[in-house]
Amino acid sequence: MINRQTETELIQLLEEFPAVAILGPRQVGKTTLALEIARNFHPEPLYLDLEDPADLAKLKEAGLFFESHAGRLLILDEIQRVPGIFLVLRGVIDKRRRMGQKSGQFLILGSASLELLKQSSESLAGRIAFKELSVLNVSEIQPDENTKLWLRGGFPDSFLTKDDTSSFRWRVNFITTYLERDVPTFGPRIPAVTLRRLWTMLAHNQGEQVNYSKLAVGLDISIHTVKRYIELLEDLLLVRTLRPWSGNIKKRLVKSPKIYIRDSGLTHALLGLTTTEELLGHPIVGSSWEGFAIENILSSLPDGYTAWFYRTSAGAEIDLVLEHGYQKRIAIEIKRSLTPTVTKGFHLGCDDLKVSARYLVYPGNERYPISNNITVIPLQEMFAELKSQTG
Numbered sequence: 001m002i003n004r005q006t007e008t009e010l011i012q013l014l015e016e017f018p019a020v021a022i023l024g025p026r027q028v029g030k031t032t033l034a035l036e037i038a039r040n041f042h043p044e045p046l047y048l049d050l051e052d053p054a055d056l057a058k059l060k061e062a063g064l065f066f067e068s069h070a071g072r073l074l075i076l077d078e079i080q081r082v083p084g085i086f087l088v089l090r091g092v093i094d095k096r097r098r099m100g101q102k103s104g105q106f107l108i109l110g111s112a113s114l115e116l117l118k119q120s121s122e123s124l125a126g127r128i129a130f131k132e133l134s135v136l137n138v139s140e141i142q143p144d145e146n147t148k149l150w151l152r153g154g155f156p157d158s159f160l161t162k163d164d165t166s167s168f169r170w171r172v173n174f175i176t177t178y179l180e181r182d183v184p185t186f187g188p189r190i191p192a193v194t195l196r197r198l199w200t201m202l203a204h205n206q207g208e209q210v211n212y213s214k215l216a217v218g219l220d221i222s223i224h225t226v227k228r229y230i231e232l233l234e235d236l237l238l239v240r241t242l243r244p245w246s247g248n249i250k251k252r253l254v255k256s257p258k259i260y261i262r263d264s265g266l267t268h269a270l271l272g273l274t275t276t277e278e279l280l281g282h283p284i285v286g287s288s289w290e291g292f293a294i295e296n297i298l299s300s301l302p303d304g305y306t307a308w309f310y311r312t313s314a315g316a317e318i319d320l321v322l323e324h325g326y327q328k329r330i331a332i333e334i335k336r337s338l339t340p341t342v343t344k345g346f347h348l349g350c351d352d353l354k355v356s357a358r359y360l361v362y363p364g365n366e367r368y369p370i371s372n373n374i375t376v377i378p379l380q381e382m383f384a385e386l387k388s389q390t391g
Contacts, residue, residue: 002140002156004033005300010131011040014073017129018093019106021079021120024133025237026182027174029156030109033133034075041104045073050081059085066092071101077109086123093127111182112235132237134299135263138380146363146380150292151276153265164275171269175199183232190229194219198229202239202259203270206287207294209256209311210241230259238262240295245308245321249352252313264292289336293361293379294320297332300383316348321355322386330389331355332382333374338364340376347372357389 013020014037022030031049038045046069048055058065062085066074079085089106096105108120108128120128135154138146152158152167155174161167179192197219210230216223233239242258261267267288273279279288297320298307304325310318320332331350333342340362350358350372358374359382367377377385 002029002136002160004029004133005137005140006131006133007033007037010037013129013131014041014104014107016103017127018097018101018103019089019108019120019124019128021108021110021128021130022133023110023130023237025135026111026178027155027157028133028135030111030133031077032156034077034107034109037107038073038075041073043072045075045107047075048077050076050078056081062088063092067095070096070099073104073107075107075109079108079110080112086120090123090127093124111237132299134295135265137296137300139300139383143365143380147276150264150289151268151273151279153263153268155263155265158265167265168269168274171265175266175269178236178238182236190232194221195229195233198226199233199238199261200270202230202233203261203267204284205259206267206284207258207260207291208287209254210259211256238266240298242294242307242309242320245310245353247353251316251352254311254313258309260291260294262291262295264288264295267291286336289363290319290334293334296379297361297382297386300386302387305386310349310353312349312352314348315345316352317343317345318349318353321353324389328389329353329355330357330359330386332359332361334361336363338362341370342374359385 010020010022022034024030035047038047048058050056059082093105136149136156136159137154138149141149149159151164153171158167158170161170179196183190183192183195198215201215201218212223212226215226219226230239234241238261240260240262242260244254244257246253268279271282271284273282279285301307306323308321308323310316310321318331319334322330322332331346331353333346340360342360358372360370360374360376361379361382362376363379365378367375367381369375
C-alpha cells in the first residue's frame with residue numbers, strides 16, 4: 001500500500017461537502033484509495049461497482065436504494081456508467097441535509113472528466129467537491145526509485161511489478177484495453193487502430209507544439225477529427241494540453257498548445273522502450289523527462305495556480321509558467337542534466353513576464369543558486385517550494 005498524498009485532503013473534503021468526486025484514469029488507484037478512506041467512517045460505508053451488473057441493478061430505483069441506506073457514506077465507482085444519476089443525487093443530498101447529515105454522504109469515482117464534470121456541476125452545484133487522483137509522483141515513493149518511476153510511469157500496477165519487462169507488458173495491455181473497451185463507450189465508434197496511431201504520434205512528439213494539420217495528414221483524417229480524438233484522450237485523463245501564455249504584452253506570442261502524454265510509462269510503452277538503457281539512448285529522452293517533471297508538478301499544484309508555457313517568435317521561452325493571484329508569476333525551466341544551465345530565451349521570457357521567482361528543475365539532489373536569481377532545485381523539492389510561495 002502506497003500512501004497517497006491526496007488522502008488527507010479527501011477526508012477533509014468529505015467532512016465539508018455532501019459529495020466528493022475522485023477523478024482519474026482507470027487503474028490509477030481510485031478504488032483502493034476510496035476503500036482506505038472508508039476505514040475512517042462509521043457506520044461502515046457501502047461500496048457499489050457500477051460496472052458490476054449486480055450492483056448496477058441496485059440503482060434501478062436509486063432514490064429508494066439511497067434512502068434505505070441513510071446515514072452511511074455511499075461509494076459509487078465508475079459513476080459515468082450511469083448517466084442522469086446526478087439528478088437523483090441532488091434530491092437525496094438535500095433531503096439528508098435537512099435531516100442533519102450535512103457532509104460525507106457520497107464518494108464518487110469517475111474515469112472521465114469532462115462529461116462527469118458537466119453532469120455533476122449542473123446538478124450538484126455547491127454540493128460537490130472535485131479532486132483529481134494522478135498517477136504516483138516522486139513525493140509518494142522512495143527517492144532512489146525516481147528513475148524507475150520515470151521509466152515505468154506512475155500507474156501502481158505498472159510501478160510495482162517485479163521487473164521492467166512485466167511492467168512494460170502491463171502497460172501495453174492497458175493501452176489495448178483502453179482502445180478496445182473504454183473508448184467505444186464514449187460516443188460514435190472510433191477506430192482503435194487510428195487512435196493508437198495518434199497516441200503513438202503524440203508520444204514521438206511529446207511536449208511539442210501540436211500541429212493538427214500534420215497529424216491529420218499522417219492519419220488520413222480531418223483536422224476536426226484529430227482535435228476530437230485528442231479531446232477524448234484529454235477527457236480520459238491520458239493526455240494534457242498545456243496552453244501558451246496569452247496575456248497583454250507587446251510581443252508576438254505562439255498560439256498552438258503543447259500536448260503531453262501524462263504518464264511517462266505510457267509514453268515509453270507506445271514507443272516500445274522497455275528498459276532504462278533503451279530510454280536513455282532514444283531521441284525522446286529529454287522530452288520524456290520534461291513531460292515527467294511537468295506532470296509531477298502540475299498534478300501536485302496547490303489550489304489557486306494556473307499553468308502555461310511561454311514562447312515568442314523572437315525566441316523567448318519558458319517551459320512552465322505558474323500564476324497565482326494578481327501578477328504573481330513563477331518561471332520554471334526543466335533540464336535532464338546534473339549540471340543544468342538555462343538559455344538566453346529563458347532570461348528574456350522572465351523579463352517579459354516580470355516573474356517573481358525563477359527555478360531550474362533537474363534530476364539531482366542538491367539545491368543551490370545560480371546567476372540572475374535562479375534557484376536550481378530537485379524535482380521532489382519543487383512541491384514544498386510552491387506551497388511556500390502561496391504562504
